[in-house]
Amino acid sequence: MPDCHKCGTKNPEGAQFCSRCGTKLTIFPRLEKKSRKPENSHSELKIQVILALIVLILIIVAILMSFIPGVGIKL
Numbered sequence: 351m352p353d354c355h356k357c358g359t360k361n362p363e364g365a366q367f368c369s370r371c372g373t374k375l376t377i378f379p380r381l382e383k384k385s386r387k388p389e390n391s392h393s394e395l396k397i398q399v400i401l402a403l404i405v406l407i408l409i410i411v412a413i414l415m416s417f418i419p420g421v422g423i424k425l
Contacts, residue, residue, distance in 0.1 A: 352361050352375045354368035361369050368375060 352363070352365060353359070354361060354371060354373055354375060356373040357368060358366055358373045359370040361375060365374065366375055
């Protein structure tokens, strides 16, 4: 049942004008609900940034450890 946007009256299906005030009824087609897919590109970008930060931290730790005597990697 379309409702009149001017007076709020519920009108019968297929009505083109409001039965109470005569205003032309604008009938909007029903939209089907679309299933929203998670945005993979955004989550993939987050994972890439986190992995890059972890690698950067590991590199910094390895460099700092090389300056501490007796802790560095011995070949």
